[in-house]
Every structure is written in C-alpha cells, then in structure tokens.
C-alpha cells in the first residue's frame with residue numbers, strides 16, 4: 001500500500017502533519033518507522049483510520065482555495081455519532097496535489113544525490 005491522495009486520511013495527515021482532535025486536546029500520536037515522505041503520512045493516516053479517528057473535508061467558505069480538514073478522535077467521533085466507516089474517498093484537491101508533487105520531487109532528488 002502506498003500513499004493515496006484520494007484517501008481523506010492520507011490527505012489530512014499529509015496536509016496537517018499531525019492529526020489533532022478538534023473538540024478535545026487529543027493528538028493522534030503515532031510515529032511510522034520509516035523516513036518522512038508520502039508513505040510516512042500514509043502510515044499515519046491508515047493507522048488513525050484503524051484506531052477509529054474520523055476525518056472529514058471542510059470547506060472554508062471565505063477561503064475556498066484553502067484546504068481544511070475536520071479531525072475527531074474516536075471518543076469525540078462517537079459523541080457526534082460519526083465513525084471511520086462513514087468516511088468517503090474524495091477527489092484530490094489542488095493543495096494536496098501540489099504537496100504530493102513537491103514531496104515526490106524531493107524524494108527523487110534524495111535518491112539521485
């Protein structure tokens with residue numbers, strides 16, 4: 001399995017770097033055992049999904065070009081009646097596409113060096 005920009009968990013982990021619950025101080029604390037890159041964020045996203053965290057895309061009506069995610073820890077998600085199973089795949093947003101390309105480019109340069 002590799003990074004999937006259509007998977008909200010992968011996208012949110014990449015974009016936010018850390019998954020912080022929006023309704024309590026909880027942070028998803030997980031350090032993949034691999035170098036930082038797209039697959040590193042993929043590991044974070046998928047582990048959060050397994051642990052029951054809920055991620056949803058948020059549209060900022062004042063800044064529609066800004067990417068934003070709503071993140072809830074399993075406890076708060078249950079409180080709102082949400083579950084990781086409800087999370088849908090999404091079209092790749094331009095912001096995520098851009099970071100992916102930059103990150104893939106950086107990885108290629110690392111290997112070339």
Ligand SMILES: [Zn+2]
Nearest residue numbers: 021024073076
């Ligand atoms: Zn929470």
